[in-house]
Amino acid sequence: MQTSTKPLLSVRNLRTSFFQDEGTTKAVDGASFDVSPGKTLGIVGESGCGKSVTAQSILRIVDRPGRIVGGEILLTREDGSQTDLVKLEASGAEMRSIRGGDIGLVFQEPMTSFSPVHTIGAQLVEAVLLHNEVTPKEARRRGIEALRSVGIPKPERRIDEYSFELSGGLRQRAMIAVALSCDPRLLIADEPTTALDVTTQAQILDLLRKIQQERGMAVMLITHNLGVIAEMADDVVVMYLGRVVEQGSVDDIFHDPKHPYTKALLQSIPSIDSAPRVKLPTISGSIPHPFNRPPGCPFHPRCAAFIPGRCDAAEPALKAVGDGRQVSCFLYE
Amino acid sequence: MTNGANAGSGADRAPLLEVKGLKKYFPIRRGFLQKIVGQVKAVDDVSFVVHHGETLSLVGESGCGKTTTARCILRAITPTAGQVLLADEGEILDVATLPKHRLRGLRRQMQMIFQDPFSSLNPRMTLADIVGEPLLVHGVGNVTERTDRVVELLRLVGLRPEYMQRYPHAFSGGQRQRIGIARALALNPRLVVADEPVSALDVSVQAQILNLLLELQDRLGLTYLFVAHDLSVVKHISERVAVMYVGRIVETAPTEALFGSPRHPYTEALLSAVPKPDPRLRSERIVLQGEVADPANTPPGCHFHPRCMYAQAVCKEKAPALEEIAPEHFVSCHRARELSLRGVDIPVAGGV
Numbered sequence: 001m002q003t004s005t006k007p008l009l010s011v012r013n014l015r016t017s018f019f020q021d022e023g024t025t026k027a028v029d030g031a032s033f034d035v036s037p038g039k040t041l042g043i044v045g046e047s048g049c050g051k052s053v054t055a056q057s058i059l060r061i062v063d064r065p066g067r068i069v070g071g072e073i074l075l076t077r078e079d080g081s082q083t084d085l086v087k088l089e090a091s092g093a094e095m096r097s098i099r100g101g102d103i104g105l106v107f108q109e110p111m112t113s114f115s116p117v118h119t120i121g122a123q124l125v126e127a128v129l130l131h132n133e134v135t136p137k138e139a140r141r142r143g144i145e146a147l148r149s150v151g152i153p154k155p156e157r158r159i160d161e162y163s164f165e166l167s168g169g170l171r172q173r174a175m176i177a178v179a180l181s182c183d184p185r186l187l188i189a190d191e192p193t194t195a196l197d198v199t200t201q202a203q204i205l206d207l208l209r210k211i212q213q214e215r216g217m218a219v220m221l222i223t224h225n226l227g228v229i230a231e232m233a234d235d236v237v238v239m240y241l242g243r244v245v246e247q248g249s250v251d252d253i254f255h256d257p258k259h260p261y262t263k264a265l266l267q268s269i270p271s272i273d274s275a276p277r278v279k280l281p282t283i284s285g286s287i288p289h290p291f292n293r294p295p296g297c298p299f300h301p302r303c304a305a306f307i308p309g310r311c312d313a314a315e316p317a318l319k320a321v322g323d324g325r326q327v328s329c330f331l332y333e
Numbered sequence: 334m335t336n337g338a339n340a341g342s343g344a345d346r347a348p349l350l351e352v353k354g355l356k357k358y359f360p361i362r363r364g365f366l367q368k369i370v371g372q373v374k375a376v377d378d379v380s381f382v383v384h385h386g387e388t389l390s391l392v393g394e395s396g397c398g399k400t401t402t403a404r405c406i407l408r409a410i411t412p413t414a415g416q417v418l419l420a421d422e423g424e425i426l427d428v429a430t431l432p433k434h435r436l437r438g439l440r441r442q443m444q445m446i447f448q449d450p451f452s453s454l455n456p457r458m459t460l461a462d463i464v465g466e467p468l469l470v471h472g473v474g475n476v477t478e479r480t481d482r483v484v485e486l487l488r489l490v491g492l493r494p495e496y497m498q499r500y501p502h503a504f505s506g507g508q509r510q511r512i513g514i515a516r517a518l519a520l521n522p523r524l525v526v527a528d529e530p531v532s533a534l535d536v537s538v539q540a541q542i543l544n545l546l547l548e549l550q551d552r553l554g555l556t557y558l559f560v561a562h563d564l565s566v567v568k569h570i571s572e573r574v575a576v577m578y579v580g581r582i583v584e585t586a587p588t589e590a591l592f593g594s595p596r597h598p599y600t601e602a603l604l605s606a607v608p609k610p611d612p613r614l615r616s617e618r619i620v621l622q623g624e625v626a627d628p629a630n631t632p633p634g635c636h637f638h639p640r641c642m643y644a645q646a647v648c649k650e651k652a653p654a655l656e657e658i659a660p661e662h663f664v665s666c667h668r669a670r671e672l673s674l675r676g677v678d679i680p681v682a683g684g685v
Contacts, residue, residue, distance in 0.1 A: 046535040167624050168395075197394035197562065199621045202606035206620050224536065227565075227608030231615055250612040268540040270569035272607050272677050273614075276588050277547065277569065280540040286505040287535065 042233030104179030114163035121159035355415035450509035507538035
């Protein structure tokens with residue numbers, strides 16, 4: 001996985017917390033992973049595991065009262081130098097040029113992420129003008145091109161429509177067009193197909209794969225759907241309660257999972273290929289509220305391989321086990 | 334509790350619910366006088382049967398009319414045309430035309446489990462009130478008898494009765510869905526309509542609720558009408574599946590037949606579009622072009638023909654009828670008998 005090429009993005013021990021009146025929520029609590037150039041990194045986890053906050057932290061758009069409290073986010077620039085995004089001013093010029101320029105973002109909700117009072121074109125042209133020194137006419141031409149490249153029919157007409165005039169699938173395509181309009185080297189897609197129907201989802205996943213091959217950009221795909229991960233990702237990061245529990249190539253994760261959480265998660269999904277009406281193995285209990293985070297390994301109250309006195313006493317660190325694989329579990333220490 | 338009726342299997346079971354030619358059109362009104370300018374044909378001539386003790390799933394993409402069908406069956410909305418026949422102790426009642434004053438009695442037979450466990454429970458009512466409300470409304474027993482029943486119901490769905498005085502906010506998504514299930518079962522219904530009961534839940538919790546639903550069906554002899562869009566969940570829970578597309582049923586078959594050898598091109602595309610949780614199975618998917626047709630402006634002939642790769646001239650002109658082409662396998666496609674379509678393989682259980 002980590003070959004001679006430098007990772008495009010390297011997240012080291014990232015910690016993001018939300019400071020509320022009721023207490024502090026550690027949404028991301030020491031996450032580390034790398035995104036290699038041209039590859040797809042899948043980040044998978046259930047609600048509350050911190051996958052979306054991780055994406056927001058990378059783009060420095062964490063909503064208040066949230067704040068990055070520690071760690072490094074190293075982005076390799078085009079000249080080979082590395083910039084730590086955590087040290088940049090969130091609304092400063094450099095961060096603004098990276099956000100949308102070097103890193104594009106596709107949100108989950110295509111319904112709410114567009115402004116309903118501006119046309120698709122206005123929002124697309126705004127992004128192009130912000131990151132490129134071009135005339136408005138040229139920006140519009142590029143906008144139409146971007147819409148065409150994501151497979152929107154009649155882009156010359158669609159560019160002057162409002163987001164509510166488009167269907168869910170077309171809106172998500174337009175969202176991708178905005179994200180791609182400035183040729184990002186990394187595209188962060190946060191649950192890009194969750195709000196869509198299966199046949200539309202298949203179209204969007206196909207489009208993402210095609211664009212990635214054409215442009216050779218890296219994609220960070222955040223989702224809770226293990227099927228989407230299996231179809232799309234090269235490498236996978238599994239998160240649970242703000243921590244990375246396991247990391248490895250997609251084949252290793254699905255065929256040789258190491259962490260008890262990954263194993264249980266894979267067993268508990270009903271698969272379209274499995275026999276009908278048999279009892280599914282389940283993970284006992286439910287995801288704890290981040291306020292009542294269990295001590296030690298956060299998964300220990302639900303874990304089948306729980307070692308009393310060990311797992312509830314200390315937190316296991318993310319350790320390398322074999323070729324490019326990392327697991328945080330006492331079973332492998 | 335009378336629950337001896339879960340023996341027998343397949344076709345020999347008597348129908349509990351029979352839907353015949355169900356239609357629900359919503360008018361589109363425009364202008365100052367609110368003149369009717371068109372109709373959204375949300376459900377357009379849907380017929381199917383649900384047998385005692387079985388699980389039938391209605392599957393389809395958003396806007397295909399599956400939820401509208403379910404709501405017509407419960408008479409939450411009144412259908413435009415068609416019959417909804419429910420077998421009620423030897424008598425057959427047409428739910429679609431029953432006078433309003435008789436509906437309450439009928440609702441003891443049919444209950445619903447809702448999709449969103451966060452908005453379907455009143456935040457100002459305690460668990461005891463929520464689960465006990467159907468009993469109160471239907472005047473079942475006195476206060477102590479009702480409390481006893483609530484305790485029994487909570488145990489049944491795997492919740493601790495000590496939590497009875499708590500409010501919904503104190504519970505997680507999975508637990509709330511259990512509360513919704515307990516409420517639906519309070520009156521011993523025979524038909525339970527579950528509208529996307531697990532789609533708002535996390536994967537690890539989804540499995541718990543699916544197992545609970547299967548277990549309750551075995552214990553209480555329940556009949557489920559399951560409305561869902563997630564095909565892997567549908568495959569897991571149902572005995573028969575009906576696939577809907579733009580207000581019509583395109584294919585109905587026993588689960589294994591539908592997934593293993595689909596006979597309608599839309600079913601084939603739908604099965605192929607589901608991402609499989611195994612990176613070694615990355616295969617050539619059938620990616621449908623275009624979008625789901627607008628139910629207010631449906632294409633002529635077969636609704637699916639503009640996106641169908643097998644479409645011929647006849648598909649544009651004539652709507653195909655739902656025909657039985659194999660035992661219990663109904664398809665509405667002009668070319669159903671000649672096409673050989675690809676399903677998903679069913680490996681032996683446990684073979685990973």
